Amino acid sequence: xxxxxxxxxxxxxxxxxxxxxxxxxxxxxxxxxxxxxxxxxxxxxxxxxxxxxxxxxxxxxxxxxxxxxxxxxxxxxxxxxxxxxxxxxxxxxxxxxxxxxxxxxxxxxxxxxxxxxxxxxxxxxxxxxxxxxxxxxxxxxxxxxxxxxxxxxxxxxxxxxxxxxxxxxxxxxxxxxxxxxxxxxxxxxxxxxxxxxxxxxxxxxxxxxxxxxxxxxxxxxxxxxxxxxxxxxxxxxxxxxxxxxxxxxxxxxxxxxxxxxxxxxxxxxxxxxxxxxxxxxxxxxxxxxxxxxxxxxxx
Numbered sequence: 001x002x003x004x005x006x007x008x009x010x011x012x013x014x015x016x017x018x019x020x021x022x023x024x025x026x027x028x029x030x031x032x033x034x035x036x037x038x039x040x041x042x043x044x045x046x047x048x049x050x051x052x053x054x055x056x057x058x059x060x061x062x063x064x065x066x067x068x069x070x071x072x073x074x075x076x077x078x079x080x081x082x083x084x085x086x087x088x089x090x091x092x093x094x095x096x097x098x099x100x101x102x103x104x105x106x107x108x109x110x111x112x113x114x115x116x117x118x119x120x121x122x123x124x125x126x127x128x129x130x131x132x133x134x135x136x137x138x139x140x141x142x143x144x145x146x147x148x149x150x151x152x153x154x155x156x157x158x159x160x161x162x163x164x165x166x167x168x169x170x171x172x173x174x175x176x177x178x179x180x181x182x183x184x185x186x187x188x189x190x191x192x193x194x195x196x197x198x199x200x201x202x203x204x205x206x207x208x209x210x211x212x213x214x215x216x217x218x219x220x221x222x223x224x225x226x227x228x229x230x231x232x233x234x235x236x237x238x239x240x241x242x243x244x245x246x247x248x249x250x251x252x253x254x255x256x257x258x259x260x261x262x263x264x265x266x267x268x269x270x271x272x273x274x275x276x277x278x279x280x281x282x283x284x285x286x287x288x289x290x291x292x293x294x295x296x297x298x299x
Contacts, residue, residue, distance in 0.1 A: 017111040017143035028180040032082035037067040038092040093129035141292040155260040184237040190247035248284035
């Protein structure tokens with residue numbers, strides 16, 4: 001399914017929070033791992049004292065040696081899999097995007113910052129740029145919420161669907177993940193009572209219960225169709241859930257009740273422009289959720 005799993009690391013505990021997930025993915029997808037550290041020379045020179053500039057080459061060489069030792073040590077975690085360590089000079093986000101754009105079958109896995117006690121993500125500048133610029137599948141985990149055990153780090157995939165072809169583009173990937181990682185799938189469709197239903201006249205009072213039941217039934221029938229399709233493709237367990245509420249809030253809330261869940265979503269992408277136009281639901285889920293998110297750019 002993937003030619004490799006790319007794991008960008010900067011030596012921080014935050015970045016390392018993705019390692020148990022990357023290990024589980026390497027085992028499930030039976031693929032190689034690339035550990036990457038990027039040396040941002042421009043950032044180094046910005047904080048370098050003027051009298052040290054003439055030592056820049058030796059400082060960079062020392063940093064490269066330090067990164068090599070660090071990555072080789074991390075690589076021991078992936079001793080069961082083909083693993084490559086790479087050290088590259090440049091801007092981290094740009095290097096990640098340039099490297100992966102050459103191979104659309106690379107899975108990018110990254111951890112990002114999270115503020116303790118606040119149910120929202122603070123995306124670091126690198127994760128933000130990769131999220132908006134990547135054409136590859138991207139797995140993001142909030143460092144503060146990362147799990148410790150790689151044996152069963154994921155139990156379920158929560159898939160929000162709104163009935164659009166764009167949202168459904170995630171389903172083949174979900175089917176592959178569910179089988180490779182042996183996890184359950186829950187399909188969610190949130191629906192809201194249409195505001196127009198509240199505008200009636202004295203002679204024509206809407207039947208609110210009927211409107212609501214019709215919307216719920218349409219959502220349930222749609223999810224059953226998609227669930228049956230996934231089961232037909234070999235997914236072990238697929239459940240469905242319809243919710244009458246704003247989509248993003250309920251997606252986040254439901255995922256928090258699901259044990260070790262990842263939220264899988266497709267989002268908008270503008271052809272020819274190297275950035276994502278994130279839909280409002282995806283934006284809210286990524287920024288405000290505690291659970292890992294798999295984001296796939298739609299065609």
